Amino acid sequence: MYPASFEYHSPTTVKDALGLMGKLGDDAKLLAGGHSLIPMMKLRLAQPKHLIDLRNVPGLKGVKEDGGTIVIGAMTTWYELETNAIVKAKCPIVSETASIVGDPAVRNLGTIGGGLAHADPAADMPATAIACNFEMVCEGPKGRRTVKVDEWFQGLMSTALKEDEILVEVRVPALAKGTGAAYLKFPHPASRFAIVGVAAVISTDGKGTCSKASIGVTGAGTKAVRAKGVEAGLSGKNLAGAGAIEAAAQKGAEGVDVQADLQGSVEYKAHLCRVFAKRAVEAAAKRAG
Amino acid sequence: MKLPVKMTINGQSVSHEVEPRFLLVHYIRETVGLTGTHVGCDTSQCGACTITLNGQAVKSCTLFTVQADGANIMTIEGLAKDGELHPIQQGFWEKHGLQCGFCTPGMIMLAVQMLERYPKPSEEVIRHQLEGNLCRCTGYHNIVKAIEWAADKMAAAK
Amino acid sequence: MAVTEDRLFGKSIKRREDPRFITGQGRYVDDLKLPGMTYAAFVRSPHAHARIKGIDTTAAKAHPGVVAVFTGKDMTGVNSLPCGWDLRKEKGIPGVVQDLAMVPHMPLTSDVARHVGDPVAVVIADSQSAATDAAEKVNVTWEPLPAVTATDKAEKGPKIHDVPTGNVAFKWALGDAAATDAAFKTGGAVTVKKRIVNQRLVANAMEPRACVARYEDATGELTLWVTSQNPHVHRLLMCAFVLGIPEHKVRVIAPDVGGGFGSKIFLYNEEVVCSWASRKIKRPIRWTASRREAYMTDAHGRDHVTDAEIALSKEGKILGLRVKTTANLGAYLSTFAPAVPTFLYGTLLNGVYAIGAIHVDVTGVFTNTTAVDAYRGAGRPEACYVLERMVDAGAAALKMDPAELRRKNFIPKFSGAFNTLVAVTYDSGDYAGALDKLMQVFDYKKFRAEQAEARTQGRLLGVGFSTYIEACSIAPSKVVGALGAGAGLYESGTVRVHPTGMVTVYTGSHSHGQGHETTFAQLVADDLGIPMEQVEVIHGDTGQIAFGMGTYGSRSASVGGTAIKMSLNKIKEKGKLIAAHLLEASPKDIEYVKGQFQVKGVPAKAVPFGAVSLTAYVPHNYPEGLEPGLDETSFYDPSNFCFPFGAHACVVEVEPETGKVNVVKYVAVDDVGNVINPMIVDGMVHGGIAQGVGQALWEGAVYDNDSGQLMTGSMMDYAMPKADMLPAYVTDRTVTPTPVNPLGVKGAGETGTIASTPAVVNAVVDALAGLGVDHIDAMPLTAERVWKTIQAAKAGK
Incomplete structure (x- = not known):
């Protein structure tokens, strides 16, 4: 497979990368791990004239702690997230989600920044990003700004990232005490993308009552969304109570613009949203204790 | 415009000028002439092109050659040392882990990483780790056995 | 041919082709x-x-x-x-x-x-x-x-070729229509009718x-x-x-x-x-x-839409089977396309059962899709699927155990000939024997107890059986010629003995994963009593090999192997003449034992194989009138097909909430006749099972009937089995040698694929039986399809 020709650029600073983007405009695409873009280029579904590879830009990789926040460089790979000690200790759902993206070889190169900027509607991390309230740090010609996850996913493969910006960092709040989180998905048997995936972050008061619920749903619609109905249904409820989670999970498809395709009808995918909302909340609540 | 690249493949230093759009797998196969790495799909699903890049298993079809500039690469041809098969290669032979042989180099290279990360993998771990490598001949049964065999052999050697 | 321990024939010998493949030295066309x-x-x-x-x-x-x-x-x-x-x-x-x-x-x-x-x-x-x-x-x-892609819409769709018959490519029938009609009218007969869709597949070598x-x-x-x-x-x-x-x-x-898998x-x-x-x-x-x-x-496979009916007596005897199939051939006629839904399909509908009457009706249609031709099993999986599904549906209607119903109807053990109602003659079989072995390996009673227990917890466990038969060793040239084949289906095998006693074998069979270089070397070394290292096998080159019909239809060992065996016999016959001359004995007193020509019963009076071969090429002291050289070619044209059979059982668990099917256990008992290399045969059975399970649960080429676009045109969309979707398999065998060829081998390349699809689907239906489900029309049994089936059953639809 031969993609269409392009010019390759390998800047060594974010500033240089931004400069190139400013100069090349729409003709340029950023290259992170390449695992979304390159397959599209091979099929010539994408034919950028310029690729700006971020791999030689220092400071975009790795995980560090900043108070109660985990700071993840945008070029950090799924495998690094899967195995990183800080992430596993402070927000294990991010590791768990990363560990079921694609396959082992894909996870070695694919990056969190690339994934969140590409915003594939069936990608896994967007659900977890919503549930965990990620913040995306974007750098542009005028400096940095932070975008909250609820403003990030704007539509089919479109995000709040502006054309002259680079997603440089993802900020993940560490899970508070008494909080449990889980991401569960129903994978496509071939691609392993999520037909439906639900991430749940549940905080309890220690006696089984839900003090806060944060739920993200991916796969079923054109973009990942927050399941506000489920969150409202859980808040203040004693989760040990018979049917409490199941009742809340009934709103799992609310606000999802469910799309029918070969993997399922609207009816079925909406049903899966409810099933996986229930399962994810149950798993998260169990971990919350 | 062609760009210079330099990398180490199976311990040998190689350098060429390549078109940026040239995928690493094509560089390995067509330019360097190591044809053991195969192309089985165009969507990064099959894993026949799996190699290790700086010690990690990657799909060489989903990487431009220019991205591998400076890398240390190993392909299936570099796995046996001084004519002695790697235990994973032996395992595939002993346990009949291959039939047509086309997916085999990718399977073996992925297994190299797998056993580094999981020296004593359960059957479940092996099957999960193989999710990016397709085989149409074996039904995976003997591939799992081959990797189990290699894991035992490598553990015994330690 | 008895297979004993000290022989190479029957041994699991590691493959000699592997060193090149595991080191990246294979040589494929694109290399x-x-x-x-x-x-x-x-x-x-x-x-x-x-x-x-x-x-x-x-x-x-x-x-x-x-x-x-x-x-x-x-x-x-x-x-x-x-x-x-x-x-x-x-x-x-x-x-x-x-x-x-x-x-x-x-x-x-x-x-x-x-x-x-x-x-x-x-x-x-x-x-x-x-x-x-x-x-x-x-x-x-x-x-x-305007275009048409759907099998059942093709006849009335826009015309694809400029032919008077429109999109109907052919119509074909087999069996006795009148007798079948009569069977269905038998007093007290229970009849079941089902729509059976055998979806389109892509081989995906x-x-x-x-x-x-x-x-x-x-x-x-x-x-x-x-x-x-x-x-x-x-x-x-x-x-x-x-x-x-x-x-x-x-x-x-x-x-x-x-x-290859046919493609x-x-x-x-x-x-x-x-x-x-x-x-x-x-x-x-x-x-x-x-x-x-x-x-x-690449030519696609399957794509049948069938309406099938089975008539049974109250006691569970199969009285009649009526099958009407529309087979999608795609836009063009691929090389062997018309044979697949006719002579490779209708002729297998008798299965392993004594059936009262059978009639099958096939309409081949053109559509705006990729041509359809043989894919692993080719016609036989479609036949087996129809029959095994209908047998289960019949058992359900009679509230009879599906294994028991099968047992009631088996053709009794035989060797030589069993004439079916659909124009073929089986070679040898012990169908009850295979099921007995399966039941022994797979503890059926224990499973039913587990299943009952699981149901009380709301878990949906099911078992499915498939007692299959297939026709391989393709094929007697005269027979296939009379059926429309443009070619003969013999095979050639040359055994070239070099002066030093080394042997090169040239076979017209082709190995693309089957391990012929090992199996045939084993066969030759075993027959000549020489080390395997002395034998090399060459295939896949018209410049080196006399002629060949190649590899498909599980024919290499039985047809290709027999051609080699015939050449070995000729080598030994000629060798006897040379040895007799050297030993100053009569040729009729010479026998070949363990690598040497000897006077019968006198091992001390012998000439080794290598000495005979050297003499053949340095013919100084040589029989009068005998040609020098030791190089023989044979063409073997089988007198009949061979009919492997067996019994498979699959256990599945269905997730009630999502409809997802998990394959929990798979047990296969196959009878492929004598086995040259059990390791290689088991490997082919494994791969076959995986492909058959793939068809049952995940695979399917889907066209959009409005746009005519292929919706599953990549490995991201077309779901092939991956390692974590399948269990380890339990394989076992019975051995009923075929009398058709001197090796007693039948064929093993397709059994797994043929048997497994109905076993899996029957298992899913069994898992849902408690909800009142007795059939699911179409494959693959994706989670959504199963979920919808469950919903419909719960709603009492």
């Missing part, structure tokens, strides 16, 4: 690079059905690096790709109700494109990237036409199809390296039918080939175009399919 190589890219139809109003190649020709651009109009004097199977009344072919419409299939279509991916032009350039770039610059003016064509102007020789299961067939069809070039000037080489039997457009174009440009040309091209152009 080949020749001086002056050019690269081809095909321009294909983006439409399912469209008239070509014009093709402008100007810009493509001007693209840097482009050597040539050809369209169909340039290929003057080139004929249609042939269909090698005829179905015509005037030829006396049995069962023909409506003659086959022999529609043309041009290597590059120049009037109308009839499926997405139909090639219309080829661009040849100095590099693959230049060819691919320039192909995008070929400007085709299309007039899109891991190595995409590829070819390298090299024409040498000085000698007029054309060499074609091609991903083929049968290089001689490729050569014959290309020379005699399409290009009209001299066969003796064409050499076809199928080197290491990365799987690499056929003669395809691309290899014909590259062969033709290489003669034009006088340079070698390489073409390798991208996976996307493979999905669009």
Whole structure:
């Protein structure tokens, strides 16, 4: 497979990368791990004239702690997230989600920044990003700004990232005490993308009552969304109570613009949203204790 | 415009000028002439092109050659040392882990990483780790056995 | 032939082909690079059905690096790709109700494109990237036409070929209609009717199809390296039918080939175009399919829509079976397409059962889809699926245990001949024996107890059986000739003994994963009593091998192996003459024992094999009138098919909430006759099971009937089994040697695929039986389909 020709650029600073983007405009695409873009280029579904590879830009990789926040460089790979000690200790759902993206070889190169900027509607991390309230740090010609996850996913493969910006960092709040989180998905048997995936972050008061619920749903619609109905249904409820989670999970498809395709009808995918909302909340609540 | 690249493949230093759009797998196969790495799909699903890049298993079809500039690469041809098969290669032979042989180099290279990360993998771990490598001949049964065999052999050697 | 411990025959010997594959030294077609190589890219139809109003190649020709651009109009004097199977009344072919419409299939279509991916032009350039770039610059003016892709809508769909019979390619029937009608009217008979959809599949050999064509102007020789299961067939069809070039000037080489599963039997457009174009440009040309091209152009498999009815007595005896099938052939007739839904399908509907009466009716239809031809099992899986599903549906209707119902109807154990109601004669069988062994390996009673317990917890566990039969060892030439085959289906085998006693075996069979280099060497070394290291096996090259019909239909060991065995016999007969001369004995007093020719019963009075071979090539002290040399070729044409059989059981658990099916356990007992290398046979059974499970649960080529687009055109969409979707398999066997060939071997390449699909589906239906489900119309049993079935059952629909 031969993609269409392009010019390759390998800047060594974010500033240089931004400069190139400013100069090349729409003709340029950023290259992170390449695992979304390159397959599209091979099929010539994408034919950028310029690729700006971020791999030689220092400071975009790795995980560090900043108070109660985990700071993840945008070029950090799924495998690094899967195995990183800080992430596993402070927000294990991010590791768990990363560990079921694609396959082992894909996870070695694919990056969190690339994934969140590409915003594939069936990608896994967007659900977890919503549930965990990620913040995306974007750098542009005028400096940095932070975008909250609820403003990030704007539509089919479109995000709040502006054309002259680079997603440089993802900020993940560490899970508070008494909080449990889980991401569960129903994978496509071939691609392993999520037909439906639900991430749940549940905080309890220690006696089984839900003090806060944060739920993200991916796969079923054109973009990942927050399941506000489920969150409202859980808040203040004693989760040990018979049917409490199941009742809340009934709103799992609310606000999802469910799309029918070969993997399922609207009816079925909406049903899966409810099933996986229930399962994810149950798993998260169990971990919350 | 062609760009210079330099990398180490199976311990040998190689350098060429390549078109940026040239995928690493094509560089390995067509330019360097190591044809053991195969192309089985165009969507990064099959894993026949799996190699290790700086010690990690990657799909060489989903990487431009220019991205591998400076890398240390190993392909299936570099796995046996001084004519002695790697235990994973032996395992595939002993346990009949291959039939047509086309997916085999990718399977073996992925297994190299797998056993580094999981020296004593359960059957479940092996099957999960193989999710990016397709085989149409074996039904995976003997591939799992081959990797189990290699894991035992490598553990015994330690 | 008894197989004993000290023999190579019957031993699990490690494969001698493996060292090259596990070190990356395999040599596949795409690995080949020749001086002056050019690269081809095909321009294909983006439409399912469209008239070509014009093709402008100007810009493509001007693209840097482009050597040539050809369209169909340039290929003057080139004929249609042939269909090698005829179905015509005037030829006396049995069962023909409506003659086959022999529609043309041009290597590059120049009037109308009839499926997405139909090639219309080829661009040849100095590099693959230049060819691919320039192909995008070929400007085709299309007039899109209405299309039809669905099997059950084809007859009334827009006409695809200019033939009076429209989209009905043929009609064919087999069996006794009147007797079947009568059976269904038997007093007290319980009848069940079901719609059974056997969906379209894509073989997906891991190595995409590829070819390298090299024409040498000085000698007029054309060499074609091609991903083929049968290089001689490729050569014959290309020379005699399409290009009209001299066969003796064409050499076809199928080197290491990365799987076939049927899809690499056929003669395809691309290899014909590259062969033709290489003669034009006088340079070698390489073409390798991208996976996307493979999905669009490799012959697909299956695609039947069937209405089946079974009539049973209250006691559970099968009184009658009536089957009406529409088979989708795609847009063109692929090489063996008409045989698959007819003689490889209808003839297997008797299964392993004594059935009162059978009638089958088949309509083949054209659609705007990729051509359909043999895919692993080819017709036999479709037949087995219909029968095994109907037997289960019958058992459900009678509230009878499905294993018990099967047992009641088995044909009793026999060896020699059992004439079925559908025109074939089984060779040997012990069907109850296979089921007994299965029940022993798989503790059935224990499972039913577990299942009952699971149901009380709301868990849906199920078991499915499949007691299958298949026809392989394809095939007696006279028989298939009478049925419409354009070719004979014998095989050749040459045993060349070198002066030093080393042996090279040349087989017309082709190995693309089957391990012939090991199995045949084992066979020869065993027969001659010499070390395996002294035997080399050559295959896949028309320049080296006398002739060959290749590998498909589980025929290599039984047909190819027997041809080798016949040559071994000739070698030994000639060797006896030489040895007798050297020992000054009578040839009739010489026997061959463990690597030496000896006077009967006197091992001390002997000449070793190597001494005889040396004498044959240095014939100083030599029998009068005997030709020097020790090199024999045989052609074996089997007297009958062989019929492997067995019993498989699959256990599944269905997730009630999502409909997802998990395969928990799979037990296979196969009877493939004698086994030369059990490890290799088991390996093929494993792979076959995986493909059959794949069909049952995940795989399916889907076209959008409105746009005619292939919706599953990549490995992201077409779901093949991965390692974590399958369990470890339990395999076992019974051994009922065939009397058809001297090796007693039947065939093992397809049993797993044939048996497993119904076993899995029967298991899912069994899991849902408690909800009142007795059938699911269509495969694959995706989670959604199963979930919907559960919802409908719960709603009492």
